[in-house]
Amino acid sequence: MNMQIPRRFTVGLIQMSVTTDLEENLKKAVFKIEEAARSGAKVVCLPELFRSQYFCQKEDIKYFDLAEPVPGQTTEALSKAAVKMGVVIIAPIFEHRASGIYHNSAAVIDTDGKITGLYRKMHIPDDPSYYEKFYFTPGDLGFNAFNTHAGRIGTLICWDQWYPEAARLTALCGAVVLFYPTAIGWHPYEKESHGKAQHDAWRTVQRGHAIANGIYVAAVNRVGYERPADGGEGIEFWGSSFIADPQGIIIAEASVEREEILLGEINLDRIEEVRRNWPFLRDRRIDAYAGINRRFIDE
Numbered sequence: 176m177n178m179q180i181p182r183r184f185t186v187g188l189i190q191m192s193v194t195t196d197l198e199e200n201l202k203k204a205v206f207k208i209e210e211a212a213r214s215g216a217k218v219v220c221l222p223e224l225f226r227s228q229y230f231c232q233k234e235d236i237k238y239f240d241l242a243e244p245v246p247g248q249t250t251e252a253l254s255k256a257a258v259k260m261g262v263v264i265i266a267p268i269f270e271h272r273a274s275g276i277y278h279n280s281a282a283v284i285d286t287d288g289k290i291t292g293l294y295r296k297m298h299i300p301d302d303p304s305y306y307e308k309f310y311f312t313p314g315d316l317g318f319n320a321f322n323t324h325a326g327r328i329g330t331l332i333c334w335d336q337w338y339p340e341a342a343r344l345t346a347l348c349g350a351v352v353l354f355y356p357t358a359i360g361w362h363p364y365e366k367e368s369h370g371k372a373q374h375d376a377w378r379t380v381q382r383g384h385a386i387a388n389g390i391y392v393a394a395v396n397r398v399g400y401e402r403p404a405d406g407g408e409g410i411e412f413w414g415s416s417f418i419a420d421p422q423g424i425i426i427a428e429a430s431v432e433r434e435e436i437l438l439g440e441i442n443l444d445r446i447e448e449v450r451r452n453w454p455f456l457r458d459r460r461i462d463a464y465a466g467i468n469r470r471f472i473d474e
Contacts, residue, residue, distance in 0.1 A: 182444060184325045186352060186391075187216030187262075188437040189225075190416040190429045192399035197226050197241070201249060205256045211436045212260035217325040218441075220265040222397040223333050223356040224279065227269070229410060233403050234309040242271035245282055246290060254288035261286050263323040265330050267356040270295070272312070279311045281330045281356055283321045292321030296332040297341060304362060304410055307334070320350035326441065330354040336381050336394065340467065346388035347456075352441050355381065355394040360412035374413060382423040389421045389450040391441050398432055421449040 189207045193200045204221055211219045224230075226249060230238040243249060245268055253266045263285055270280040279299070283292035295314030299307045318341055320329040329350030335341045336355045345353055359377060361370045385392040395416045402409030416429040418439035427439040450456065466472050 180326050181217075183440055183442050184217040185215045185438055185440050186354075186393055186418065187211030187214065187219040188393055188395035188416045188418070188429070188439075189219060189221050190395060190398060190414050190433075190435045190437060191222060191225065192397060192412075192434055193225060193228055193401075195228055195404075200226050201252055205252060207436060208253070208256050208262065208264060209260055211438070212262045214436065214438055216262060216436075216438060218263040218265070218323070218328060218352075220330075220354045220356060220393060220395050221267055222395050223267045223358040224269055225267055225356075225397070228401045229358050229397075229412075230403075231307050231310060232304045232401070232407055232410065233405070234306050238310065239271075239277060242269045242277050244272075245270050245280060245293060247271075250282050250284065250290060253282075254284050254290075257284045257286055258288040263325045263328070265328075265354050265356065267332065269310075276312050277310055278314060279307065279332055280314075281332055281354075283323065283328070283330065286324045291323055292319065292330075294319065294330050294332070296335060298334045298338055300334045304408070318344035318348065320345060320348035326351050326443070328352050328354065330356065333357045333359060336377070336384075339384060339387065342384035342388055342392075346390050350390060351443060351446060352391040352393055353384065353388075355392070357394055357396040357416075358412065359396055360410040363408050363411060366411065374415065378415070378417065381417075382419045382425070385419040385421055386423040386453075387455055389446055389453065389455065391421060391439075391446075392419045393417075393439070395437070398430075398434060421446050422453075 270278040279296040301308040329345035398414040
C-alpha cells in the first residue's frame, strides 16, 4: 500500500445502547461515527453485533433472519460514512455467508469506502444467555492485521479477548492497535456476588495483551439492559469501554451505564519506547512452543 502512515492517530470507540429497530441502530451508529470523526478520530470501532439487540440469549432459528452478506446493507451504509468523514471504520456484522453458514464478523472499511479486511470470530462461547454456538460457525480466516490509511490495525471479537494466542498472533502480523468489539455484561442474579470479579478479570486480561505484545488495545462494549421479548433474566451490559497503551496503562475509559464516544491517541513512538525496554517479542522461545497447538499435554 503506497501511503504515508502517520506516527500518531486518534481512535474512537462508540459505546452505545441498541433497540429492536435495526434501522434506528444503524442510523445511530452512523451519527456517532460522524461525531467521533469531527472530534478527531481517524479509526472508529462499533460494538459487537450493534445492528440488533443481543439475540444470543435464546436459541431460535428466527434470528438467522438478522444476518446479511458482506458486502451488504450495513457495510454499504458505513462505507459511505467512511468516505464522507475520511475515517476507517470497524464494522461488526452478523454475516450470512451461505445457507446454514453464519459468522460473527468484523469488516474493516478504509477511508475510500472499500473493505480492506474481514475477520470472523474464532472463539465461540456457549454459556447461559450467550448461546453463540447455535448461531455462529467458527471463523476460518485466522488472525491477521490490515493496512489502512490510518495504520496497520487488527481486530478480534469479544470472547476472543480471553485468549492470549489470538492477541499474540494478531500482534505478530504487525497490528499497532488491537480492537475488541464486545457485547458483555452481568447476569442480574450473579452481579452482586461475582460482578466485580468478572469485570476486573475482563479488564485485566486485555491489559495483559497490551503489555505482553507491546501494542495498544481498544475494547468497545454496549450499554443497557436487554431482555428477550419472550422472557428470561436478561443481561445488563457493563459498558466500561477502554483504551490501554503498550504498557497496559488505561489512557481512556468510559462509564458503566452511559452512551459515550471514547477517544484515545495511538502513538507508534510509544510502542517503540516500550518494546525497547520490555523486549518480550525478542525473547520469545519460538523453538520451544511446539505444545501450544495441543488441547492439553497429558502426562
